Amino acid sequence: METLGEQKWEAKRYAGKTVFELEDRPNKENPVAGYFPEDLDYAHPNLGEDEVSGVLETEGGYFPTIPKPLWMFYLPRICNHCTYPACLAACPRRAIYKREEDEIVLVDQARCRGYRYCIEACPYKKVFFNLMTRVAEKCIACFPLIENGKIPRCFETCIGKIRIAGFISKPDSPNPENPIDYLVLVIKVALPLFPQSGTEPNIYYIPPINVPLNFLRMMFGPGADNAVKTYRAVMEKARQNGLENLDDEDLKLIGLVTLANSTNRIVHRFRIIRETLEIVGYDEHGGGLVKVPISEPKHVREFYDQRLKVYRHNIT
């Protein structure tokens, strides 16, 4: 983003230049404006990942507030398999291609000759130079799994169970029964990272709601305000009124969060069962894949254990 310099948003429309249009780019040999990383940039890839941002003002005592003065969040970043891949545009050998069937972007390992224009061009730095094979490599979105109707491995093994993989419709014709369409195109709580790059990345994030909005706008664009507002409102309603009193739309958002990672198959369609507060995922042929309770059973124990004559630390 430093390469792009100062650019403008007009309301929610990006009016600046993208990596494809910047004439004043660092490397004129490369048709795409980018940053060519130094070897040392890869030396400590996780340096600082657990550090917090913000300033804790302690003078006069500290009182917890929302948003919290200190905050951090993890941002899992894989290749975005962009609609307009900068890596593909930069490759003078046409060794990078986008598959027609699923739009996965791949580096042809037989054609690549290690020129590394793609590494410079990718705004997300998701193409890497393999020092052993001396050619560029990147995430393949586990395409053999996708071809078999399954989600990629990093989605399947996500310990937070917060990833959903699927296919997205064109922006002007969303299918509200498709999980991805619903989150990205209908209620717009899931946003692309650094949309101003112009590559139209295809990984979408639900922004963390307790992070300062200025920061989220920088990362996800002006849509962050609406995403946080929508998500927070639904969660607030659920907390105050209970799930059973939410309307169908609000239930869908909570249901989809619950549905994430509950199956290793790609969910093409979902449906809420209000009576039982469950969400059902279907495959591309309409076959049922998984049924998940939106509300987990809650058990509350007595604060004081009569038998052991001790107080419990955790009663739920």
Add this chain to the structure above:
Amino acid sequence: MRMDKLVLVLATFALAAGLYVSNIQIGVTLGQELGLTAKYVDGQLPITSPDSTIWGEVEAKEVELGPQLTAAPWIHPKPSIRSLRVRVIHNGTWVSFLLEWNDATKDDKMLTDTFRDSAAVMLALQPGAGQCMGTPTAEVVIAHWKADWQRDVNEVFTDISELYPNFWSDWYPFAVGDPPYTLPNLMNLSTAKEYFAGWYVGNPLSTPLKLTPVETLVAHGWGTLTTYAFQSFIGRGIHDGAKWSVVISRPISPGQADPPWGDGGPVEVVSAV
């Protein structure tokens, strides 16, 4: 080829039958002409010996390098290597090119942000192939010497332990033996090779087993450079602290599988460093 210290395109010359080089144009835009004769040498050629005394008996031609500005990746008009000394010899069976250029740094390792030294000779064996990468109907043959391949051949495959002496990797899937693992002997199982995709699919840049530092390629236009099925060029480069001396050699008629020299008519040749 992205090469921060390399300059592409330098010389065009007609190689007549009998390997008499009659007319060299140095860089398309420079319009300079040189005469260079491929000297006949009786007996064996120093096909992989840039330091052979035979070369001292051959007249060298100073070739001025011009920037390649036709297609990306183009080279900026301020190349760091401005000239090249070329010698050509033959013995009726083999032809050898000796390319020499001043370069105080020996770049034969590749990290993410470093590029190797290399040099190439391009033969436009078919009429109309032009001076730059050929055309869709007339392909060119290219011999590309690479300093990192030379290191692989001279010493040992430059793997991670060579690039980062303090690097330590623990368990690696399907490797044989104990760490530090080395290529190719400890990774030769097909299951281990799958983790080196370029090697697994046969990309010559990725194979840790290099037989020669020179790669034979063909091209029929910009962006079409492809490793040729028949590897007919061999060579060797040495760096003496101040300059590279690289010899690139090929049999004149290595067999039917190789692109033939043509019908005996003039052949355009372009060199690049």
